[in-house]
Amino acid sequence: xxxxxxxxxxxxxxxxxxxxxxxxxxxxxxxxxxxxxxxxxxxxxxxxxxxxxxxxxxxxxxxxxxxxxxxxxxxxxxxxxxxxxxxxxxxxxxxxxxxxxxxxxxxx
Amino acid sequence: xxxxxxxxxxxxxxxxxxxxxxxxxxxxxxxxxxxxxxxxxxxxxxxxxxxxxxxxxxxxxxxxxxxxxxxxxxxxxxxxxxxxxxxxxxxxxxxxxxxxxxxxxxxxxxxxxxxx
Numbered sequence: 001x002x003x004x005x006x007x008x009x010x011x012x013x014x015x016x017x018x019x020x021x022x023x024x025x026x027x028x029x030x031x032x033x034x035x036x037x038x039x040x041x042x043x044x045x046x047x048x049x050x051x052x053x054x055x056x057x058x059x060x061x062x063x064x065x066x067x068x069x070x071x072x073x074x075x076x077x078x079x080x081x082x083x084x085x086x087x088x089x090x091x092x093x094x095x096x097x098x099x100x101x102x103x104x105x106x107x108x
Numbered sequence: 109x110x111x112x113x114x115x116x117x118x119x120x121x122x123x124x125x126x127x128x129x130x131x132x133x134x135x136x137x138x139x140x141x142x143x144x145x146x147x148x149x150x151x152x153x154x155x156x157x158x159x160x161x162x163x164x165x166x167x168x169x170x171x172x173x174x175x176x177x178x179x180x181x182x183x184x185x186x187x188x189x190x191x192x193x194x195x196x197x198x199x200x201x202x203x204x205x206x207x208x209x210x211x212x213x214x215x216x217x218x219x220x221x222x223x224x
Contacts, residue, residue, distance in 0.1 A: 041220070042218060043203075043215035043218045044203075044215045046212050046214060087151070094157075094213065096213055099151060
């Protein structure tokens with residue numbers, strides 16, 4: 001799996017967009033960028049993933065730079081329930097290796 | 109989305125006993141499942157890859173005789189912590205990929221093991 005770098009923590013305001021950066025400069029051409037989040041004492045929840053193109057679903061948007069060395073997860077309207085640890089993972093195939101993630105605190 | 113059920117959610121046991129944790133894919137088949145362990149305030153650490161009908165593949169440093177994995181069907185994998193000790197106390201999480209579609213992994217809700 002590609003090595004990823006994320007800020008350890010981030011605060012954001014409720015109702016505002018939350019932009020979570022991730023660097024994955026060593027990502028291989030066949031490795032996807034995955035985003036998961038983990039709310040305290042629960043299993044990780046899938047958010048979104050992509051290979052080259054930007055992706056959007058009901059939870060979030062994923063913006064991948066053209067050189068694929070970094071990406072940004074966008075939560076369009078953060079709510080208090082979005083408080084969690086967010087993990088960015090670069091991987092091909094099944095196995096996912098989790099790094100430290102970004103601890104996101106959504107404040108009222 | 110696909111559902112992975114993990115049971116039990118919490119278990120407390122005495123030192124020296126064995127504990128079995130089940131991981132089921134409820135609405136899809138999963139040839140491959142994964143077992144992770146997570147200590148407080150740390151990230152998830154992959155322990156092993158569980159393959160239906162064959163032996164599990166363990167990550168470096170994980171004792172295969174300590175953590176027995178059985179993947180007897182396409183919807184069920186079990187992790188047995190044998191002769192548990194207090195240092196085995198941890199949050200254990202399984203995950204599975206739908207064989208039919210995509211690259212997404214779905215995770216169970218985790219099992220908190222406390223060994224007294």
